[in-house]
Amino acid sequence: MGDKKILLVDDEDQILQMLKEAFSLYGYKVKTASSAEEALDVLAKESIMVMFLDLKLPGMSGLDLCRQIRKDNQIAVIHALTGYSNFFGFLECRSAGFDDFFTKPVALKALFKAAEEAFEKLERWKVFVYDLA
Amino acid sequence: MTDTKQDMMEDKREHPKAENLPKIEVGCGAAKDDDSYAAGFKAAGKALAGITSYRLSAVIVFASASYHLDEVLSGIRAAVGRVPIFGASSAGEICNGTLSESVSVTALASPFLSVGVGIGKEVSTDWRKAIHAAIDSGGLNRYFTPQDGSYYNSMTLEGRSAFAILFSPASTSHSDSYSPEILEELKRLSLGRLLFFGGAAVDAEKTSGHENFIFYNDQVCSDSMILAVFETTLRFGIAMGHGLHPTAKRARITRVRGYEVLELDGRRAADVFAEFHDLKKADLESKPLFEQNLNHLGMRDALGHYTIFTPRCFTPEGGILLAHPAPEGAFLVLMEAVEDDMIAAGKNTLRRAMMQSGINRPAAILVCSCFLRMLLLGNRIDEEIAAITDIMPGTPVTGFYSAGEQGSNDDHISRHNNESIVILLLGNELSYAAQVAGENRIMQRALEFRISEQKRLEKELADQVRFLQTLIKTIPSPVFYKDQQGRYLGCNRAFEEYNHISRTYLLGKSNWDFLPRDQAELHCKVDADLAEKGGKAVYECSIAGKDGELFHFLNNKAVFHRADGSLGGIIGVLVDITDRKNTEEALRASEEKFLKAFHNNPTMMIICTADEGRVIEVNDSCLRIMGFTRLEMMGKTSGQLNIHACLEQRDTLLRMMEEKGSVRNMEISLRTKSGEIRHCLFSAEQIQLQKGNHILLLLQDVTDQKRSEEERLQRIRLQSILNMAGTICHEFNQPMQVLSGYIDLLLSRAWEDSKVHGSLLKIKEQTARMTQITRKLMTLNDPSVQDYAGIGKIVNLNGDQGK
Numbered sequence: 001m002g003d004k005k006i007l008l009v010d011d012e013d014q015i016l017q018m019l020k021e022a023f024s025l026y027g028y029k030v031k032t033a034s035s036a037e038e039a040l041d042v043l044a045k046e047s048i049m050v051m052f053l054d055l056k057l058p059g060m061s062g063l064d065l066c067r068q069i070r071k072d073n074q075i076a077v078i079h080a081l082t083g084y085s086n087f088f089g090f091l092e093c094r095s096a097g098f099d100d101f102f103t104k105p106v107a108l109k110a111l112f113k114a115a116e117e118a119f120e121k122l123e124r125w126k127v128f129v130y131d132l133a
Numbered sequence: 134m135t136d137t138k139q140d141m142m143e144d145k146r147e148h149p150k151a152e153n154l155p156k157i158e159v160g161c162g163a164a165k166d167d168d169s170y171a172a173g174f175k176a177a178g179k180a181l182a183g184i185t186s187y188r189l190s191a192v193i194v195f196a197s198a199s200y201h202l203d204e205v206l207s208g209i210r211a212a213v214g215r216v217p218i219f220g221a222s223s224a225g226e227i228c229n230g231t232l233s234e235s236v237s238v239t240a241l242a243s244p245f246l247s248v249g250v251g252i253g254k255e256v257s258t259d260w261r262k263a264i265h266a267a268i269d270s271g272g273l274n275r276y277f278t279p280q281d282g283s284y285y286n287s288m289t290l291e292g293r294s295a296f297a298i299l300f301s302p303a304s305t306s307h308s309d310s311y312s313p314e315i316l317e318e319l320k321r322l323s324l325g326r327l328l329f330f331g332g333a334a335v336d337a338e339k340t341s342g343h344e345n346f347i348f349y350n351d352q353v354c355s356d357s358m359i360l361a362v363f364e365t366t367l368r369f370g371i372a373m374g375h376g377l378h379p380t381a382k383r384a385r386i387t388r389v390r391g392y393e394v395l396e397l398d399g400r401r402a403a404d405v406f407a408e409f410h411d412l413k414k415a416d417l418e419s420k421p422l423f424e425q426n427l428n429h430l431g432m433r434d435a436l437g438h439y440t441i442f443t444p445r446c447f448t449p450e451g452g453i454l455l456a457h458p459a460p461e462g463a464f465l466v467l468m469e470a471v472e473d474d475m476i477a478a479g480k481n482t483l484r485r486a487m488m489q490s491g492i493n494r495p496a497a498i499l500v501c502s503c504f505l506r507m508l509l510l511g512n513r514i515d516e517e518i519a520a521i522t523d524i525m526p527g528t529p530v531t532g533f534y535s536a537g538e539q540g541s542n543d544d545h546i547s548r549h550n551n552e553s554i555v556i557l558l559l560g561n562e563l564s565y566a567a568q569v570a571g572e573n574r575i576m577q578r579a580l581e582f583r584i585s586e587q588k589r590l591e592k593e594l595a596d597q598v599r600f601l602q603t604l605i606k607t608i609p610s611p612v613f614y615k616d617q618q619g620r621y622l623g624c625n626r627a628f629e630e631y632n633h634i635s636r637t638y639l640l641g642k643s644n645w646d647f648l649p650r651d652q653a654e655l656h657c658k659v660d661a662d663l664a665e666k667g668g669k670a671v672y673e674c675s676i677a678g679k680d681g682e683l684f685h686f687l688n689n690k691a692v693f694h695r696a697d698g699s700l701g702g703i704i705g706v707l708v709d710i711t712d713r714k715n716t717e718e719a720l721r722a723s724e725e726k727f728l729k730a731f732h733n734n735p736t737m738m739i740i741c742t743a744d745e746g747r748v749i750e751v752n753d754s755c756l757r758i759m760g761f762t763r764l765e766m767m768g769k770t771s772g773q774l775n776i777h778a779c780l781e782q783r784d785t786l787l788r789m790m791e792e793k794g795s796v797r798n799m800e801i802s803l804r805t806k807s808g809e810i811r812h813c814l815f816s817a818e819q820i821q822l823q824k825g826n827h828i829l830l831l832l833q834d835v836t837d838q839k840r841s842e843e844e845r846l847q848r849i850r851l852q853s854i855l856n857m858a859g860t861i862c863h864e865f866n867q868p869m870q871v872l873s874g875y876i877d878l879l880l881s882r883a884w885e886d887s888k889v890h891g892s893l894l895k896i897k898e899q900t901a902r903m904t905q906i907t908r909k910l911m912t913l914n915d916p917s918v919q920d921y922a923g924i925g926k927i928v929n930l931n932g933d934q935g936k
Contacts, residue, residue, distance in 0.1 A: 012867050018874040025878070056863065083863035083870070086911060103911070104866035105873035105904050 010054035036060035070097035077118035157243035159497035163228035169201035173208025187242035194220030195533035221300040221334035223533035224504035260311040277322035292570025303333035303536030313457035313549040329547040332501030332535025366567030368560035370490025373540030376478030382467035401451035443551035492560035499557040500532030743826035760806035778802035
């Protein structure tokens with residue numbers, strides 16, 4: 001298995017910086033994007049299988065972004081990270097293809113655990129890179 | 134004729150109901166005076182004393198020629214005024230006794246008596262001319278037209294009869310009297326229908342004087358005659374007598390020339406007459422024969438009465454000149470006078486006049502007595518009049534002593550006579566003919582009245598019939614009438630048209646002949662009830678039109694009766710109520726429609742009086758929602774029903790109604806019978822019902838809408854709060870995430886510095902608390918607020934109270 005790559009998508013730069021620093025400390029290779037379009041650009045260039053997406057994004061929303069990613073990649077483990085949600089939001093997220101759902105503020109320990117479990121799943125599935133072709 | 138029948142009528146009109154008044158009033162008076170005027174005036178005055186009730190009809194005057202007669206007449210005229218006056222100069226006057234050198238006035242006054250008086254002059258010159266002058270001047274032609282008796286017939290029809298008084302001149306020293314000729318001519322001209330009474334005027338010297346006079350109003354005329362015709366409905370009688378007796382001496386007139394009897398029994402008449410008296414002719418030639426106290430001659434008439442022929446003188450031819458002509462071949466009888474019989478002649482004559490006329494109530498006795506009787510009776514002359522007065526006491530006796538008299542006997546033939554007494558008796562009673570004519574007149578008037586009344590009634594009846602026929606014909610409603618058996622007697626055109634039946638066909642038919650059975654039965658039942666109970670009946674019936682359209686009628690029927698009160702039949706008038714029925718049906722349908730719309734309308738509706746607000750109608754919705762029964766609401770006011778939850782609202786409503794007359798969609802709260810408050814939109818409008826002001830109230834119950842609206846607002850409010858909370862959470866959680874992340878990173882690095890580590894843990898703890906707050910905010914579902922320290926309200930995030 002190669003680098004454990006994580007994509008963080010949030011329009012709040014402070015949050016991106018903090019999470020990048022935290023995940024980097026635990027040995028993850030972190031890619032960040034501040035919008036859905038930027039995130040799709042990143043994913044077009046490289047295969048990243050674990051993602052944390054903010055729902056509220058400028059332009060395309062986190063839900064649409066997830067749907068878009070799921071069109072090509074049904075394997076990746078994609079987590080929603082939102083400042084506000086409710087039960088209906090949770091249902092929406094599941095429907096859009098999110099694997100898990102975290103409401104801000106969330107303890108880093110929970111995020112690390114989620115990342116770890118994601119990579120454990122990928123390990124078990126033996127799928128590390130999704131064929132971009 | 135000066136007084137006319139009209140005058141009679143006028144007098145009757147003056148005393149129309151004078152049942153007890155006499156039919157005639159007669160007054161007589163006599164006077165002697167050196168002053169002629171005074172004598173006339175006094176005598177007239179006495180005569181007028183007897184006249185109290187009626188206007189004078191005529192005044193008859195007898196006066197001695199020794200007076201200044203024109204002055205006498207002036208005196209009389211002054212007393213009696215405008216009334217015909219006539220009379221004659223006299224040898225003596227009679228006024229309830231025998232007088233001489235006097236003025237005697239007789240006044241007659243009666244509405245049943247009219248007098249025409251004419252004068253003829255120069256009688257000795259041409260007595261015929263004088264007669265016609267008298268007839269003409271008196272307007273008496275109708276009595277003296279022998280070729281035309283129509284006036285007498287009309288008199289007879291009206292119960293009137295007539296007599297004439299004739300005063301003609303007696304002979305004078307130089308002229309003969311033509312009284313007999315005048316009488317005979319008048320008899321001829323009047324066809325013998327007039328009875329004559331009268332005598333010849335004489336002067337103071339009897340017949341030997343120069344002239345005598347008659348009186349005609351204010352004229353004193355000599356050698357003249359007066360003819361007065363009295364037309365009357367009173368009873369009267371005329372009789373003549375003398376009291377002389379025939380002797381056995383008699384002779385036939387064998388030769389005569391007018392008044393002159395030339396021979397008797399073929400001998401000279403003068404000789405025979407002298408022999409009758411056992412005298413020589415020469416002894417009698419010296420003076421007038423009638424002055425020599427000789428017996429007179431008489432001639433027997435058919436009734437055995439003797440007419441007296443007074444011998445006046447012998448003629449040169451040895452004849453005798455008589456006072457009036459005697460016919461050749463007749464016998465002249467020498468008459469002798471017995472004084473007592475002569476005195477009784479007056480009363481006997483009066484009796485005959487009474488018997489002839491049937492008078493029971495005498496009014497006056499007029500007497501003409503021959504002056505020769507004065508000579509014969511001498512100083513017993515008074516007894517003649519006294520005998521008359523004895524048998525008829527109290528009845529005025531007036532007249533004069535004349536020289537030749539006219540009168541009639543029981544044969545009703547007027548004759549001239551000499552040495553006679555003639556009586557005209559006037560009765561104070563109507564003649565039988567007058568009574569019959571009077572009754573006839575009354576009956577005729579009654580009959581005329583009844584006939585005219587009947588004609589008037591017939592005309593009225595004809596007019597009414599015509600009017601009714603026109604009315605029935607013209608009236609647009611069908612009219613019919615039928616007999617007791619229900620057979621049609623007639624109908625109008627409208628009836629024919631509605632029933633499509635001709636009148637000709639209808640007559641005699643009954644309803645069964647042209648109406649459907651059910652209708653005929655209905656009509657017959659009503660007719661039978663009417664015939665039994667009488668009165669009127671009104672009921673509805675219908676007739677099918679040609680095109681099948683049904684006409685509805687109100688049939689008004691009543692019985693009619695014949696003149697004798699028996700039932701005549703039934704009359705009916707049909708009033709077309711088809712339009713009315715259709716309108717009623719439309720109205721009923723319309724009413725039903727509106728009634729259903731009213732009661733089934735979900736909007737509550739109330740109609741109440743404008744003045745008191747009492748409920749007069751309420752719909753079912755209102756009853757259902759408000760919980761009252763109709764009975765509970767009817768007639769009540771809102772105050773009595775206590776339905777206004779807010780009295781201020783009620784006052785506002787009343788004020789608005791008063792100011793604007795209507796209210797639109799005002800929200801009010803009403804209390805139902807059970808006390809539940811219902812919110813309603815209130816509208817009101819003034820309406821006119823049955824000429825009264827009313828208010829129509831519409832109440833729309835909006836309680837449920839109001840409640841759901843409030844819930845909707847609550848939801849919107851909650852959603853807003855939730856949205857706001859989400860926003861706050863989102864915005865709050867971003868920095869919280871940064872804070873939380875960095876604290877976790879710092880804790881992982883500063884574990885060896887326990888002081889820093891402790892502080893970071895406290896920050897983490899507070900951050901976790903803040904996270905809890907945002908978590909509660911995100912799950913908020915009850916936006917209810919609670920008091921915050923008495924200065925405001927805050928949402929309870931904990932779901933508990935008072936924390």
